[in-house]
Amino acid sequence: MNASQHVCCRLQPFGESVFATWSRLAAEHGAVNLGQGFPDFDGPPEVIEAAHQAMQDGHNQYAPMQGVPVLRTAIAQSAGEQMGLDVNPDTDITVTAGCTEAISAALLGLLNPGDEVIVFEPFYDSYPASIAMAGGVMRPITTRPPHFGIDLDAVRDAVNNRTRAILLNTPHNPTGHVATHDELKGLAAIAHEHDLVVIADEVYDRIVFEGEHRSIASLEGMWERTITLRSMAKTFSMTGWKIGWAIAPPALSAAVRASHQFMTYSIANPLQHGAAVALGLGDSYYVGLHRDYLARRDLLCNALEQVGFGVHRPAGTYFVMCDHTNFGFDGSESFCQHLVEHIGIAAIPPGSFYSNPEDGRDLVRFAFCKTMPVLEEAIRRLSLLA
Numbered sequence: 001m002n003a004s005q006h007v008c009c010r011l012q013p014f015g016e017s018v019f020a021t022w023s024r025l026a027a028e029h030g031a032v033n034l035g036q037g038f039p040d041f042d043g044p045p046e047v048i049e050a051a052h053q054a055m056q057d058g059h060n061q062y063a064p065m066q067g068v069p070v071l072r073t074a075i076a077q078s079a080g081e082q083m084g085l086d087v088n089p090d091t092d093i094t095v096t097a098g099c100t101e102a103i104s105a106a107l108l109g110l111l112n113p114g115d116e117v118i119v120f121e122p123f124y125d126s127y128p129a130s131i132a133m134a135g136g137v138m139r140p141i142t143t144r145p146p147h148f149g150i151d152l153d154a155v156r157d158a159v160n161n162r163t164r165a166i167l168l169n170t171p172h173n174p175t176g177h178v179a180t181h182d183e184l185k186g187l188a189a190i191a192h193e194h195d196l197v198v199i200a201d202e203v204y205d206r207i208v209f210e211g212e213h214r215s216i217a218s219l220e221g222m223w224e225r226t227i228t229l230r231s232m233a234k235t236f237s238m239t240g241w242k243i244g245w246a247i248a249p250p251a252l253s254a255a256v257r258a259s260h261q262f263m264t265y266s267i268a269n270p271l272q273h274g275a276a277v278a279l280g281l282g283d284s285y286y287v288g289l290h291r292d293y294l295a296r297r298d299l300l301c302n303a304l305e306q307v308g309f310g311v312h313r314p315a316g317t318y319f320v321m322c323d324h325t326n327f328g329f330d331g332s333e334s335f336c337q338h339l340v341e342h343i344g345i346a347a348i349p350p351g352s353f354y355s356n357p358e359d360g361r362d363l364v365r366f367a368f369c370k371t372m373p374v375l376e377e378a379i380r381r382l383s384l385l386a
């Protein structure tokens with residue numbers, strides 16, 4: 001019997017997520033898991049305590065559809081400061097089940113059947129599935145090593161009269177590229193010229209090592225046409241809470257809310273109270289986050305270089321893309337299979353992040369959102385490759 005026989009045709013092409021596959025293989029082989037991008041440490045204890053307290057205080061029933069006021073106020077304040085914009089907590093913020101729901105809610109709320117969305121590949125794997133679920137059509141634009149920059153001419157060529165949105169991820173998973181001011185200005189000009197919406201996935205906005213993260217929404221005239229998406233997951237090392245949010249002017253928030261209200265309606269109430277405390281931690285928290293991730297990035301990247309990988313050191317995020325071709329394997333799947341079985345490290349072959357998996361055959365993605373002892377153990381094992 002075909003295990004996917006009941007899956008609708010929109011979702012048939014997608015199969016099991018690559019993260020589930022490689023986390024399972026990691027467990028089977030007792031490998032250090034540098035595959036899936038979840039931290040192996042907890043977020044700030046005062047945030048966890050605040051969620052406990054919220055449960056004790058009786059915040060245990062449905063939250064408002066758009067999110068609890070205290071969290072929306074905290075988001076509006078911190079995002080407003082960061083973007084230099086006046087963000088209204090009542091009309092401009094919608095709290096979602098992680099950024100993943102925010103991506104789907106934005107696409108489901110915006111797209112009519114056949115509308116096209118420009119996406120930069122390699123992409124976060126929910127993008128093509130979410131576009132398909134919304135009845136849209138993905139228009140991928142491939143970014144290439146070593147810089148994985150945005151080719152604005154390719155974007156101009158991809159736009160046509162069906163184009164509705166540009167789905168931009170910066171800092172970018174998996175390449176670590178942080179969009180430059182010129183790239184953002186170029187995208188903004190295209191969005192203006194063709195009346196496009198930009199969906200800006202900024203879940204790694206606080207994990208930047210080189211350059212500067214800038215929200216496209218903060219560029220002149222872009223607030224009106226941008227939906228900015230963020231989440232607790234990466235910034236506060238709370239991937240399991242699944243608290244994310246969309247920031248957008250009222251007309252675009254209406255699109256997000258139109259679908260969100262019928263997908264999840266509202267999000268875990270006590271966790272939203274915890275998230276509000278997280279956003280109030282202030283700059284010293286972000287300084288520590290940056291310092292710790294910089295140390296992890298450099299430790300792993302130096303070791304990867306030493307054993308012979310071509311390392312595309314990321315300017316942001318907690319992932320590093322490497323060229324594995326020095327090791328002589330026939331593509332990234334067989335390289336990752338060898339790595340998990342014989343070296344004891346799980347990594348991600350990035351083929352499923354491309355519309356044509358062959359574009360990822362020379363590359364492998366490692367995550368460094370792990371404690372130093374775990375990274376050191378991985379590095380000890382990596383020496384077996386040399």
Ligand SMILES: Cc1ncc(COP(=O)(O)O)c(C=O)c1O
Pocket residue numbers: 037097098099100101124169173201203230231232233239242243244
């Ligand atoms: C680019 C990008 N967007 C969104 C997400 C999902 O965020 P969340 O866990 O808040 O749903 C991830 C998680 O890996 C990601 O890398």
